Amino acid sequence: MKIQIWLSQGLFGKRLPTVVVGSYTNIIPIMSVVQASIYNSYTDPYERFTQTIRGIQGAMIISGSFQMVMGFLGLWRNAAKFLSPLCGVPCVTFTGLGLYHLGFPRY
Incomplete structure (x- = not known):
């Protein structure tokens, strides 16, 4: 895996070190799939899990392609x-505050 990342950055990228971590950009597609009402029809928890994971995988493929x-x-x-730090910080802050109730449902 590390060799593939190194090759992709060494041949096609900016030749900068790569850090592979989760991204906040994945939250919106994942939460839209998790909250979709189409998965409520599954009564078996395992079947609902597998279908939800397949939906998340498709959402990640489409958002990554975009x-x-x-x-x-x-x-x-x-x-x-057109974006400066003065307008970028409120966008990230309001995105986080909009998702606050999902992470802390009791508050």
């Missing part, structure tokens, strides 16, 4: 020109 297209075509560069 991010790759945005990055490879340079579309994000055009959008990032």
